[in-house]
């Protein structure tokens with residue numbers, strides 16, 4: 001029986017597609033119907049449901065620009081700072097993770113936003129650091145997309161400056177990307193908010209190992225997860241640090257495995273392969289290692305596109321509740337400390353997951369039982 005408590009929640013549908021270009025949807029690059037809306041009101045209902053159920057994680061990506069393909073997949077993205085602010089007022093225990101692109105924000109500004117969110121959320125706010133990769137986002141704002149590893153060097157300086165604003169007064173900083181004179185930020189957070197990173201390249205892992213508290217693995221299987229964790233923890237150990245590990249997973253909990261697989265086939269048959277191809281070209285052209293480690297080494301283009309269609313390259317949790325719980329337990333045993341779930345029809349499927357899968361995880365010792373299980377989904 002595992003002793004660590006597995007945190008669960010959502011890789012939230014604050015990013016997605018909206019009409020007129022696409023149909024509403026968030027994580028499936030498919031024309032198949034998706035009853036998921038990347039709107040604030042919808043995400044508010046999800047956050048409240050998670051909070052009542054005692055689930056922990058509300059992870060918000062942040063995108064910009066026009067999205068991918070003619071359908072403009074991921075062309076809509078709520079701002080993850082202002083969304084976190086509103087959700088902090090609507091929830092009591094949920095951890096809210098915002099994402100910042102280091103190329104688009106100044107760390108002095110983010111320090112103040114973060115200090116304010118720390119007060120509003122009473123310490124429940126966290127920050128995912130991304131260095132950027134989608135050329136369109138940069139082109140739109142006329143911000144140069146500098147070379148891959150240089151982006152991580154800028155992110156490193158960003159985090160150093162951010163940390164100083166959160167803990168020091170009247171500091172000076174002279175870096176390649178930032179110069180700060182007599183830096184000060186008041187208020188300061190009660191303690192520095194935890195940092196996340198999802199880089200899969202060597203530079204990305206090194207950045208996470210040295211500067212972050214949580215590493216987001218996009219590896220597909222428990223075996224690959226284990227390998228990636230061993231690598232990133234070895235890097236962290238050289239800095240005397242240890243990371244916690246989070247991943248994301250498309251969850252399709254159905255009465256039978258056959259029904260779930262059939263549904264996957266239907267989604268694939270209606271796949272938005274134009275958007276998937278553009279997404280893949282963008283991310284593999286701009287990152288070192290993403291195609292290999294996010295979508296699997298040596299895999300055929302076709303497989304990679306299918307993996308993108310089904311949950312944007314995440315691992316899959318597919319089948320009846322017992323099978324889904326079993327696969328979650330395997331990820332946990334492989335070293336995963338938290339999972340951001342994604343769904344086809346998020347609101348209804350999350351409610352079902354809370355009722356049918358979470359109790360199994362508690363029985364198996366993957367999660368500590370809640371005190372009031374009856375209140376899980378009820379309003």
Ligand SMILES: Cc1cc2nc3c(=O)[nH]c(=O)nc-3n(C[C@H](O)[C@H](O)[C@H](O)COP(=O)(O)O)c2cc1C
Pocket residue numbers: 060061062063099129130131132133134198199200201202203204205216217218248286287288289290
């Ligand atoms: C779970 C997850 C969340 C991510 N969130 C964002 C995001 O919000 N915005 C973004 O531009 N990139 C996001 N990325 C992309 C990463 O920041 C990074 O560019 C990508 O994983 C490639 O890493 P690499 O450049 O180290 O190869 C995310 C990746 C993953 C796996």
